[in-house]
Amino acid sequence: MYDQLRSDLREARRASGMVWARFAREAGYGEAYLRNVENGNRSVTADVVTAYDRALKTGGRFARALAAAPPVIAGDVPWNRDGVLAVLGELVDGGGVDRRGFITAGAALSTSARSWSRVLGARLPGHPASFVGPALLDHMEDRLDHLRRVDDELGSGEVHKLARSELSLAVKLLKSLRYRGPAADRLYAIAAEAARQAAWSAFDQNRPGIAQRYFDASLRGSAEVGDRIGGAYALSFAAIQCYSSPGQAGRAVSLLDTARTHVKGCGTPRMEAMLAARTARALSKTGAKKGTAHQLHLARTALDKGRREHDPKILYWVDYGEIEMIAGSSALELGDPAEAVRCFEAGLHARPGAEEFPRSHAIYLARAAEAHLALHDLDAAVAHANRAALCLGVVDSARSASQLQGLRALLAPHDAHTGVREFLQTG
Template sequence: MGTLAITPVRHNVTSRRSGDLMTSYEPPTALPRALLECEDMKAAIEAHDFGAVFALARSEAGISYSRIAAECDIKPERVGTLARGHGSVTTFEKITRIADALRIPGRMLGLAPREWETTTPARRVFPVPAQAAGTDGHGDNMQRREFFKTTAGAGLAVGLSNLTRPLVGRRVGGDFPQRLRERTARLRRLDDVLGGGDTYRVYLGEYQFTKALIRGATCTEETGRALLSVLAEQAQQAGWAAFDGGMHDDANGLYEESHKAAVDAGDAALAGNALAFLAYQKINGDHQAGIQTATQACQTAGPDASPGVRALLHERLAWAYAVAGLDSETARALDAAGTALAETSDEPEPDWAAWVDENELRIMTGRCWAELRRPLRAIPVLETALTEYDDAHARDKSLYLSWLAESYVTAGEVEQAAAVTGRALDLCAGVASVRPRKRLAPVLERLGEYRSVRAVADVLEKAGAGA
């Protein structure tokens, strides 16, 4: 094999929002270049000693602590305390906020390049309004989500720095794509407990790093294809977070980029999954387009795809049929997913499809029958599946409960529908995802017809308080 300078992957997802001003806005706390090149400052930044960074910013550049506090969203007394050498900053969210406010390049902190470092407009990070963290019996799960949100990114900088250190001279070894894929798999676990509003910046940064690496990397053709496959996988994860955060244009663009990268990599399974994501985007606006794209996804992955991948793609095809109101086609696609899942294989499933299991298929089956207004089929399967579903997966469980609640309304069991809806509202409180409340909105609207029932009135009041 000869060496290969990988052709740049064009990223044509451009922001259409007036809020994308980070590239042109220069904060008053931006550190002068000369100060950034000072050895004491470089040492403080590398050590993540932000107290020393703040002290040097004031003494050498005349930037007041109050101004730093305002730009970094830190209490002024906290800035002073840090500058005196007491305490530290460890959360990814706060570290990136400081980097942006002081204009510290991402490479100096072990981060991917920041949005303002690029010459093209950067995609807006979805601003999720903070919701009150309740303690109504679900405090442990909410605290767990908050813990993950504030600590999960803390190790990202060091991890990526260590991973990229061997890339001297931009020569990429054959083992590097697998190491990068393993890192991508680890970061995917954040999606188990956090919404897209919290994970989008992380996933997008990983995607941007790999894309930048590909532009200048020299490697064998085999390694180049493997890198493109990882890029496709990362684009799908970032696209999913964008979708979960309500940024559908961004999600669509990332899915399209993922499909192109997967095709260039010769990864049929990932190419099929990119199409399945696109179908999910299309189905609500154009049923026929959604079905066609979901069908194409199954055909693209083909019969040689792993059982889990085929099960996943047929599940999504079943959903497209269900949204379109096609009963028999939905049943056939669900049967195909079940048949695939029942197969055994010596090959491990790709991590991005490994979450598909029998319980996931039960949930999708229940969702489909709920969508088709068949409550007698939907309720038993959803009840069974959700008893085995951990509350830690709060976003997903609240979503699945919404279909159960909807089925109870359809069946005329409004008290039970109200109880399930209340449970879903509790679970999704504080989750940085637009989808649970959006899914619950039509359920609450239907329950509104029964507000004379005490249980219904209570849950409508709860929903209003959390709006």
């Protein structure tokens, strides 16, 4: 439908007889931008079709066509190559309406995980594919690797747009049939990672419905080429979206169990540690103390095995500091603030600098402040709260801001304390 609309826009512009420069001026857009819309490199948006209607005096024809275009409903699309392209293409074409809340999105993620598992279950288990291809694909992977660092340091505000841009390029190349065989497989894996980054950044900006759709697309892309590691990685982030919503922690555990099942035999100890730690965090949300402790033991034991030459580079952030921070969050969730403080301190000692991961550092510092507050140590609570606020600085993250806002609410009844009062007055 969107391809036909692009074609109709192009034909109407040509039929008008206007040269590009004049048409762009009449439409109020840059010439290069409109060329990219017609060529499929930019989304067909409501503003763009309205500009075409105005410049071409078509009486709202294109606006009506866009409004009538049915969105691709991922649940109705088969899990095959054509289905992957349909879902990815609809997202690239601007299907960004957030129609789901956390709970509905959680149910949809569970459905996507089951389909991902079914597709991979039909494949023989094995080690990750060794993707090959031209230098262009190397550059795309390098940019996605850079975006992961941008997300760590600056938050998700700009990352969503940049990840969608990388996804758009990948979809264009896939549709062009320029690459075949292993190179095409590698391109699907790239598209899957771009979709995962778009999903995670949408969730970090408190847009669960949009995040769910990108997670679904990421799982489809990874399943299409048998990329178990990439798909399991996407599921681990989808699990965070689930356990961050009331009543959805059980779904998170299920997603992580699915991920762990399919990387068994092809993952590394670092992957095992990450999945076990996130399982512990999900279990802590259900009140399962023994299960949480067991999973944290598995995570620490896995990290003790050391690095492997074939560790996925996406796991650069998995270290003892991260595991202990997760352990602290879990202990706080389970009502053990003393253990939480111990784990947070161990985590801060293992990863003392906040420069590389200021967003997650801020979240953990805010939780450490909450733990100190529960132990009636207001001085320590304020010290950690101030460090958390300092970490946020230029970080654009609705999730981190919400964590700090929640801490402010907890500290508010203690404003007789000078440090607390000063912290609250900083805004």
